[in-house]
Amino acid sequence: MQITRNVNPSGRGRAEWFTGDVYTDVVASQVGDWRMRAALVRFTPGARTAWHTHPRGQTIWIMEGVGLCQREGGPIEVLRQGDRVFFEPDENHWHGAAPDRFMTHLAMHEADETGSVADWGRHVTDEEYSQPPVER
């Protein structure tokens, strides 16, 4: 049994992986054969990930606010509290907050044999981000 106390400050999302201000807290880290990692990610308005893929896929669960996500070749989709999204392994995508709203999600993903959970690409441009989203 391993208890990890809530003593670490929230991390700042790395500038090469995110646009805007993003704060992260570890929920589950890799230990031994346990490969699932999870993070609480708080996006300020307009903040979003860069384009990226996950070797084993990823589920995000929207906890608060209004978010956006997009897979390569698809429209931008609106996300609200309680929505969840599964990104297929190696599906290129991004996720983040709406332009005028905060968004917090729980992100869950499994590491591959090399310990990688994500492969990062270029930033989402303002032009890409400002395309009108669909809501269904």
Ligand code: MN
């Ligand atoms: Mn992702």
